Amino acid sequence: GQTSYDVTANAFSAALMREKIRRMVLRDRNHPSLIIYNLCNEDAVWYSLRQEVMEEMHRLDETRLVVNTSGGNNGGYAVAIQHIRPYESAIRMDFTDNHTVGATTFFAEKDFNIHVPNDQQTSIMYWGEVKCYVGPENWYEIGKAFNGIKATKGSGYKGYNYSYYLDFGRKIEAFFTKHNMKGCGSGVIQSPGDISKTAGNGKMYNDGRNAQNILSYDKADGYAINAWSGGNGLEGTSGWYSGIVDDGRNVKGDPAIYAYYTRPVQIVIQRKIAADGIGGKTFDVSGKPAFKIKLINQGLLPAGNYKLVLRLKDGAGKYDESYREEISVLVAAGNVFAQDIRTNYAIMLKENLRGGFVTLEGELYNTENKKVADGAEQILLTNRPGFKDSFKGLTGEVYEWADAKTALENANAAVADFDPKVVSHYIVAAGTPDDITLNAMLSKVKNNGATLLVKFDTIWAEKLKSKGVLSADVTEWGAPQSGHWKGNGFGYIDYLVGSTGILDIQTISTTAWEVPGNPNGFYPFESNYPTHVYGTYVARPDVLRVLIGVIDYGKGKIVLDPTYPVDDHHPLNDLLFYNILTMKIKINEG
DSSP: OOOSSOGGGSHHHHHHHHHHHHHHHHHHTTOTTOOEEEEEESOOOOOHHHHHHHHHHHHHOTTSEEEEEESTTTOSTTOOOOEEOTTOOSOBOOEEEEEOOOOOSSOOGGGGGSSOOOTTOOSEEEEEEEOOOOOOOOHHHHHHHHHHHHHHHOTTOOOTTHHHHHHHHHHHHHHHHHTTOTTOTTSOOOSTHHHHHHHTHHHHHHHHHHHHHHHTOTTOOEEEEOOOOOOOSOSTTOOOOOOSBOTTOOBSSOHHHHHHHTOSEEEEEEEOOOBTTBOOSEEETTOOOEEEEEEEESSOSOSEEEEEEEEEEOTTSOEEEEEEEEEEEEEOOTTOOEEEEEEEEEOOOOTTSOSEEEEEEEEEEOTTOOEEEEEEEEEEEEOGGGGGGGGTTOEEEEESOHHHHHHHHHTTOEEEEOOTTOOOSEEEEOSOOOHHHHHHHHHHHHHHOOEEEEEOOHHHHHHHHHTTSSSSOOOEEOOOOOOSTTOOOEEEEESTTOSOSGGGOOEEETTSSSOSSOOOOEEOOOOSSOEEEEEEEEETTTEEEEEEEEEEETTEEEEEEOSSOGGGOOHHHHHHHHHHHHSOOOOOOO
């Protein structure tokens, strides 16, 4: 952004500016996706040459908006920007371009409170650089594309950053094959390229929620998600990675997530930020969630009377009809593209709700009782007693993991301290087991089909290698993530979060709204027994980590889980812990 050279300094540079812009307009004016001609980013400079150039651009193409500068270099509603509107001729000042570029590692709930129009605003209001959440490149797919180019151009073709994509792509491909990932879990990972794509779903969510928020204000006139292209992979920390696609034009996550939040007709339900004892995103059963409810209607629903039906679904996917409510809605339509329905819709949670993802769903019906729009929002609920039905008929044992034992007792699970002589369905273990104890645990898994959930760390890595369960040392730990346009580090957890997500997605991202912080991971994951991965972390330039790994060990399974432990008393951590012990861990079934 901003100009670094005064093009009016001499006749040559001024003429060069005129000619370059003339050629640009002639080249691009027939492109169907072109909306705005913009002279500079964030400088707010104005002089006669700019006026002359803007008028020439408009003469060559009167169908587009011509703007002097984006952002104005200081944002805010006070910025008045010189522009020429389509099919007009005068330079006007009633246009403002506000930039909110910046992003944390995870989705920031405060995003719901920005991009809010000023009620006194009369200018065109355009949000020109919305946030800058990052996503991973698809190293495998780009490397595969390079191979295709190389096959066409011959063995002499190198490419200046060919090896960067190819080498990490091959590493990901070997990881995919080694851990039998196709068809494992929810089935979202069908190819090596799906690993980084699924890890990028947080970007799809984060960008989608900001886009939805802007669309939900009738006074907002347009937006552009910040999208810097990536570097060459060799530039250290200077690359910018907020683009929604990578350098190979691979979308950095599941586009269905972004599409869901940008539908032209939808009910918008947003969590309200916690204040005065209500609102937030995580709750126990004494909590009071609160929501804003709006309608986006981009000229598709006619004006008239409608009915909004609100329902609440708990963490087990069950509806509690006591929360059902009908709200009369008068749809304005016409030139009103968005309207409020409720600015503060609060509910009281009940003890009968199972914990995990609790979803408030809204469906809009016309006078013929036909559904014409819908939407949903989620919170996370801690309610350990609500998981009691999941443990019916199961017995468990605990070894040196006090927080895990408490969590199981809170869920009314039949659990006791580890006893080598007892046969149980599952064992949860931390601490430092001696050889006799560890041999007894492994025997129960191998011979009796028990599930052994390990709070995996360096001690357990050494112990399991000494027993031949792991065949190589674990040498890499951690899964750091960072934000802003230079951000790096992305992960996902699949299947074990359950099937109660919006869009029926059984996967969460470790950079979206659900997580309490960065995950933890390990590498390599080597065993002479079959292995499976239910969570992966990737980072530039070539970092892979396993977030949750499973080993098929005889009749049972060993789950290595260093990430989001139940000790942290977070509803997502509880959900993962309980699901690992009670869900059938799906493996590759071909």
